[in-house]
Amino acid sequence: MKTVNIGIIGAGRIGQLHAENLARSKRANVKAISDIRVDLIEQWARALGIETVTTDSRKLLEDPEIEAIFICSSTDSHITYIEAAAKAGKHIFCEKPVSFDLKQTKRALEIVEEHGVKLQTGFNRRFDHNFMKIRHLLNEGRLGDPHIIKITSRDPNPPGYDYVRVSGGLLFDMAIHDFDMARFLSGSEVAEVYVQGAVLVDPAIGELGDIDTAVTTLKFENGAIGVIDNSRKAVYGYDQRVEVFGSGGNVSVSNDSDNSAEWSTAEGVFREKPKYFFLERYQEAYIRETEAFIDAILENKDVPVSGRDAYMAELIAAAAKQSLTEKRPVSIQEAAKGLLG
Amino acid sequence: MKTVNIGIIGAGRIGQLHAENLARSKRANVKAISDIRVDLIEQWARALGIETVTTDSRKLLEDPEIEAIFICSSTDSHITYIEAAAKAGKHIFCEKPVSFDLKQTKRALEIVEEHGVKLQTGFNRRFDHNFMKIRHLLNEGRLGDPHIIKITSRDPNPPGYDYVRVSGGLLFDMAIHDFDMARFLSGSEVAEVYVQGAVLVDPAIGELGDIDTAVTTLKFENGAIGVIDNSRKAVYGYDQRVEVFGSGGNVSVSNDSDNSAEWSTAEGVFREKPKYFFLERYQEAYIRETEAFIDAILENKDVPVSGRDAYMAELIAAAAKQSLTEKRPVSIQEAAKGLLG
């Protein structure tokens, strides 16, 4: 069986996750990993059988045996590594968002294009078993044309204030996944966006210039309407549901939980809470997205989530931010013009 | 619109329930009601517009305008009233069981037959929306031939000890509904029965010679197998579920509750408990069974639950009791021979 040699830049939580999933794949070999804190990861990396553990990402980019690079470093370094990897002729898997600056994202895509390498971006939720089923039902025409797309996306807890400061805010950090999901499910581009946002969970988040609650309305080019509701704090756990209503019917998916038990006592009827957070809920989706990337390389196919997908989600997030600030609907075109000139 | 004049014998809980349902029907007129405690019911009966409220049931039987009699008195008086009503040419609705003595039930059926009146018996659960749906799916052939029929039937609380003494026991008082349901759903007669019974809820019930927990296996003539599980005490409320597995599929129904709310908090995920007891759960079924009886009279059709249905359920109960005592499977034929000679 052919295998792909892989280098991973950045061994934080998500870098480690990808490394472990790739280590389990029969078609991938994690040959090298780089991180500023080699001391923290060396033992873990060795146990996984990774040959090279280094602080120097250039070693990965210069290794001729490495065909693909996973960029799992902080967002502000993504563009630099995309450029370097593309120039080194490596295929690229880059975590979302590509950047907070639409111009830079656009430039990165052009570089990737120039060098003819593949770029997959980390919208892992497209690989979730529930959302895939919705896409599948839509593809089969079981739901007719989509009319209303509803996405519920709520975290169990807000991130720390330090993270809030650099995260790009709820719209760029959290809702961006939902913007991608909206595009994935609607089969259409977003034309206009309107955000009604609020600070209801924690006033300190507001003081940092962010919101913690939002309802975003999307108008799609094909006429369909979307709505996303976000909250930074759902006390019962990670709430990730989608509903698509079309001319032929409606589909909804519920949260995953660890078991299907329903128990009844004198006090009431109970079920298990949802799986705690994204690592638990999207465990399988993370595996599937890396397998799909390996597939694309080995079989020289298009990647299932492209750089353009990342670009479009970032553009919607930018329009959403403008809508929030200006308290009015903002068209994607207007936002693009403002950002790109 | 033609209406049927009705007399009700016995104004206990179930007699009052039927009176109120009939009062709401446009095709029925409760003309008279009899009970030993007229003082307790007079005001209630007047408010319902019942003309005659009496201690003397003969007044009902002798009233030429009354076409049908509801027998809602205690079980030991059923046979007497069936005989009297049949001789008076009245159609009869009789609560279950017809009697605790199979010979007498058989004799009553013969009298009814002789006088050409209709006799419907009170197996109201056949009219429950959920169980009707199962029967409907079976009729349509959606489930193929039934292979396994599973009935869960659990009360929220045991009856008082005084009632336990005269009730005929769990098998005659409670499981008899389930024996009828088994016949209704299987479309076949029961050939053999085996009871594994226990006293797990309240030792005092055991001291009264009864059981409070039972699992009954039924072998049907068509080869299918049935299983009924009964308990006198489900702390979470009245538990009434059925499942039918066949060559073409499986159907299950869940309990009814007052609403479909599902709420999630930091403590867990909750749903409403089942409707409390039979009056709440089978409210609609009680209405439908009386409407069906009125139908049968007005349109001169067969009643949907016959005297023979009551007879067969009592015979299964008798065989079940013998199985419990003798700790072995007992065939219906053997039980019938023992009881009828």
Added chain:
Amino acid sequence: MKTVNIGIIGAGRIGQLHAENLARSKRANVKAISDIRVDLIEQWARALGIETVTTDSRKLLEDPEIEAIFICSSTDSHITYIEAAAKAGKHIFCEKPVSFDLKQTKRALEIVEEHGVKLQTGFNRRFDHNFMKIRHLLNEGRLGDPHIIKITSRDPNPPGYDYVRVSGGLLFDMAIHDFDMARFLSGSEVAEVYVQGAVLVDPAIGELGDIDTAVTTLKFENGAIGVIDNSRKAVYGYDQRVEVFGSGGNVSVSNDSDNSAEWSTAEGVFREKPKYFFLERYQEAYIRETEAFIDAILENKDVPVSGRDAYMAELIAAAAKQSLTEKRPVSIQEAAKGLLG
């Protein structure tokens, strides 16, 4: 038991529904009903025991025995009858909307106030078992402060074009129920509304100047955000669901269906479709709202759904219509100023 004598103006579908529910109540007596087409309803009305069946609504208003009037005529006649009934000292139950003209609704409320009669308006959904449970959980504090309120409200089929022409449009005719539900559940007034509407079901509806699909965002005075999604055509039936997310948790309710059966075959797993339309789904709610009105009269209590509730829902609908036309969020205050001067 004390009973309330009632006169009903208008014996269309909803007038007949109220008449039949009131006929079943032990505390109400429908003494008279008026309609232009007496010939069509006479037999039905007599069977219900209604004494007076007339084309002349004045007979009802002049009958000193009649204490309360149900106004079930077409919307354009509501104000006239409210005024006449109030002046005659009758309590009033008026179907929604009170009028399409906010000034007139306001004037009607003042007249009612002047004459000291009660006015209940027909937002029957507040009495639905599922939505009542949500309100109950909120009252108990089980969900904390509401943050996001989501209402799904989809009809099985668009009304006829003739009706579309006079209905006031999707926002006034259909979504108005949802605007009331939003106020009922949020425990707060709406501050601002934004509508994203579309014609996706039937272009002819668009040609009549209406929309058939809408997603409406509401900003409440207490900071919470609401979202309503409407469609005139859900092929699977009437879709009426609500979800409230708060600081303490989330509650959702699902549609009612005729039974809880779930059946599995080689083809898949199936459940029953939702109850067909509002008459089936809100059958109990209609009974409860009239019982609550009778209660308010007999016990001299406040009505549970006031004239002001109707006024506020109409005001939100007007703001929504303005938002749709002007493609921007519109505050309630601005809409009120525009309409009332």
Added chain:
Amino acid sequence: MKTVNIGIIGAGRIGQLHAENLARSKRANVKAISDIRVDLIEQWARALGIETVTTDSRKLLEDPEIEAIFICSSTDSHITYIEAAAKAGKHIFCEKPVSFDLKQTKRALEIVEEHGVKLQTGFNRRFDHNFMKIRHLLNEGRLGDPHIIKITSRDPNPPGYDYVRVSGGLLFDMAIHDFDMARFLSGSEVAEVYVQGAVLVDPAIGELGDIDTAVTTLKFENGAIGVIDNSRKAVYGYDQRVEVFGSGGNVSVSNDSDNSAEWSTAEGVFREKPKYFFLERYQEAYIRETEAFIDAILENKDVPVSGRDAYMAELIAAAAKQSLTEKRPVSIQEAAKGLLG
């Protein structure tokens, strides 16, 4: 991290499954595998990194580095390999059933005891997320004392006739898992068993002396009652559900399926079918059982499913077979006496 070197005897479907799961474990190393058809597995085994692939199981038993043996060969060879492995001082994981001959199983257990090695048996369902939750709720006392235990266990398709011939029949091959589950959940030994069996799926199965449908009643020593329903053919897929009713409440678990989508069209409301068969449904359970075995070795703890657990399940199966033949309840004591003398 300490790892356990493992040898696997038998590389059929279940042997390969364990090999792949162990290969993924960081604490296990599959050092050798033996099978008569080395040619069929060599490539697969090499890809997994297994050093020794041989037809000669003795090589595994004689390898001093191998600490534990997985016996995944045909049932008739289990005893021989258990004996050999125990004598070689290897810990043993043996698939179920240990044998079809209770005397031999007993003898094997004695040998294991003599040599002080661990023996875990392959009742993987104890490690299923749903059934573990039930056990957890029981341990916590949330359900009080168990009164009724209900197990539904239906295969999607009967095995081939060749397999039916050597399988030991439905009771030994299929229901044995359910007998173990009954013991696991009841926390009690079975005292008596009664089987009502039938041939409803395929007459050819009857001609081979087996049944394809069964309802088995269990009486537990602690007074609780159990009931298991089995079918060899559920057209909708693998049906594996459990319900436990106790003095404190009831718990039920439903089947797993690939996603939680519920879709509604004009035709009805649909959900996904259950996961196809045991490999899909119990994927996680198989991983957990091997992890638990590794744990027991590395931490020198008791295995979670012992040789005695296998012995007891086989004894119940034997009593069940006798009950089926003799058409009467059979006590475990009586069956043990008959088989062991």
